[in-house]
Amino acid sequence: MHLLVNSVAASGAALLPQVLEKIFATLVYTPEGQSINNRSRAVKNVRRHAASLMVKIGNKYPLLLLPVFDQIRATVENLSRPDGPAHLSCLEKVTLQEALLLISNHFGDYDLQSNFVGEVLREANTQFLDVVNAAPYQAIPKIYVDITGSNIVFCVNLLLGAVKRCAWPDDPERATRGGFVVSLTESGNPVCRNPAAPHVVPLLPHILSLIKIFNELFTPEAQSLIHDSYKGCLAMQETEKSNLLGLIGHSVSDGGDTQVVQSPLERMQQFLTGLHESCYHMMGSLGPSLGRDLYNIPNLGLAITNSVLSCLHSILSNIPMSDIIIIDNTEHKLVYVRYR
Template sequence: AKTGEGLCSIFSPSFVQWDAMTFFSESVISQMFRTLDKDEIPVNDGIDLLQLVLNFETKDPLILSCVLTNVSALFPFVTYRPEYLPQVLSKLFASVTFEVIEESKAPRTRAVKNVRRHACSSIIKMCRDYPQLVLPNFEMLYNHVKQLLSNELLLTQMEKCALMEALVLISNQFKDYERQKAFLEELMAPVAGLWLSPEMQRVLLDPEAFISYVGADNKIADPVLEDPSGLNRSRISFCVYTILGVVKRARWPAAAEEAKAGGFLVGYMPSGSPIYRNPCTEQVLKLLDNLLALIRTHNNLYMPEMVARMGETFAKALDMLEVEKNAILGLPQPLLELYDSPVYKTVLERMQGFFCTLYDNCFHILGNAGPSMQQDFYTVEGLASQLLSSAFVNLNNIPDYRLRPMLRVFVKPLVLSCPSEYYETLVCPMLGPLFTYLHVRLSQKWQVINQRSMLCEDDAADDNPESQEMLEEQLVRLLTREVMDLITVCCVSKKGVEHNTTAAVDGDDDEAMATEVTPPASAELTELGKCLMKQEDVCTALLITAYTSLSWKDTLSCQRTTTQLCWPLLKQVLPGNLLPDAVSWFFMSVLKGLQIHGQHDGCMAALVHLAFQIYEALRPRYAELKAVMEQVPDIQRDSLEQFDSKLLNPTLQKVADKRRKDHFKRLITGCIGKPLGEQFRKEVHIRNLPSLFKMVKPSLETDVIENEDGEGLNALFEP
């Protein structure tokens, strides 16, 4: 069970034993510190065990990974014996630069990379969870990191930045604005020098220069070993990783008194909430223009003429990584032999990984900038127009698999953390055009999918689960969910989202119960939602997107949108004069959703409730809704007239809400979709057939019990 180099595989007895012990120590030690009193914790035994683990040496990456996990699990004992901290740090730093064969030119295997990443994560976790414990050793830690960073080729860019993140986490414990600001300035000096250099500025501003700089237009003879532009790519990655690490980790003290004493407090909002300044703000804002230039350039790489400029080797450099495809399709990652293979087999895979990570990290920076720098970021002059001209350029050519993370890691956090004072100046000017665009894009995508599914009814469908069409369709579903989630977060208050989505149990007897799956009456628009709905074009885009999405073939998105979003949006425009055609369209959209998703109890219940709400609220003002109801297949006109008369006559006693809903549901039963297996089912009625044999009841003869001879049953009981 060993690999070719004599190292363990995941089936080796040694690894299995280490893995079992690791699982045990992780499970038991954390619970022990959580449940036992301080006096009951066996500190001496824990320290002895930690000492044994620290002294254990191995060159096997799988076992070393287990060793590092055990070090992390046992680390809480160091809080009782801080003198052991330098030994722990030495062990972790030695693993950061781990190699199976020193000075090897071969690509690192996944197992080796996992060990190095594991060590970096352990250092970050230690600095995050025990900053006060590590603070006295800050200088030692800083010098060690500087020594590692001095060799450009010793660590990957992610490893360098992980160590810098750890330092930033400890610097938060300075609780002194000026001291922390000076430290961050020193830490970021190499990045600032590289990022603001004339050469880098030229590269970041021009897509053609960028392609050439990162080597995406090269023709490479040996795609495994040859990579002349790798160093250039690593420099860009290093800058972006560092900016992200600092923005994500640098913070002011959590305690208001400490923040005020340390010089972090600068004032108060009109609401009375404190305004803090982040010591990283000055350094990061200095680098913002070039970051936005990089995002604009990266977006423009997807233009057809730019894709054409990429060399033969890198024609697919902007495509999805295999790991992304597998995640989208829900395919399990292959576990066997991965530990023994290189992380990237070819330079094309390295280029794909570079573009993918760079794109994500740039948007992570923008997503973290609001919570991190607060008013200093939101008040950047012309920020809305700068973001629109960088992050949102060339969206038509940006594929779904890149647009989706942009919405999740950039737009959503930015909106959630933005104070209401900046809605008019920043959020609305940005979200208005974005929502309008997203509505058009999704409508076109779903139109293509619907046409494709209609064509596939005649032709044999492709059964290959990894087919391109299936991948694209699943991506559209995921993008739809992301967009609808973003709209919901922006527009609907949290209390309105805490709804009951429990579907009723399958079966005809529970149909009435299923109508009880309803959103709460407290679902209201947020301040941002009201701000967006004031703009006519944005209001139209939001309403049309929400109601059109009910008939897109994604059940999860339909149910969430129905229960959380549709009614609060429509309720906001009810006081105005809606056009009769618009009212009819809203109602028909819900009925169409019922036709497509009615087979699912949860969706059906939510859609029936929404249709009922719309009809009850708008039927008195719009007779057109009755005309729509009359088009429902198999509707009973008398029953509809009865329902309408009760609804329109205020003098009649109101029927209970549940009974009105059940009556309405019976009216629209004709447009509620059925599962495929029931759509063409013929009801078979079998009459009761006559019995083949007719059993004749024997007549009861009294002479059996009592006969003339006196020898019947009665005689047996006589004395």
């Protein structure tokens, strides 16, 4: 049995360069006449699946990828360049970075892994703080609004990726040797620190502020200020309605080769819904991921109450679906709940 496992591992390692080459070739696939602004649904799906495959391999076979980590990282950095050949979307960039973060979980060294996580998040942190420190909204060009919105999506989703993917070693001995263990419980179990915590925790106040802004959008005062063209931007998306009605996947033609053109309202709906849900998924993952680094934050409960749980009356009275975080004091964790 041991020989069989070694044989499979050896054959996998031998085929790995070819597999990675195919994945990255698929990731940059762009038919003639299409660009990042007008890709068809089929092309988007192909590229998304290629990026997701890197995450799946990084999750299931990280030790297979660890010896070629530097090569994969260099390829990802090259593809992620703004002037690079791939013209990756924000979510494609995030997905590839998630794959790298999964592999880094097997560095076995807290400082090495934490430094790498810091490098991954550096661009996102800078962009996020630029948005936070920007001047109040005035009459600014639409292209600037698009870039700012894209930056926020990239930052929030990359931060979410770090929260979900970064972890300490499962083996207590490896965790101790790698510098992940900071103390022991009364029963002698190790208490570990997450290498992403030093880079995630400083941004949590801004994430909570963003969630509070989302919640305040449902108040009557905010609703009265929304332009008539965007009055429905907080409503459930048509795709979600179709999912609930079981209409997805039953059409005769899926229109995979069709270049989808969204209206401004649909784009705003997608932007707000995606960003809102990413923030709440992040909050739901913080407890299990960061552990002590989260619960040691002073006045954490008050901060959550004043942001995540703010304006709930307006939210529940205006929409059929809302996302709520509940603090479970019995198990010291945040619980993600979706109401429909």
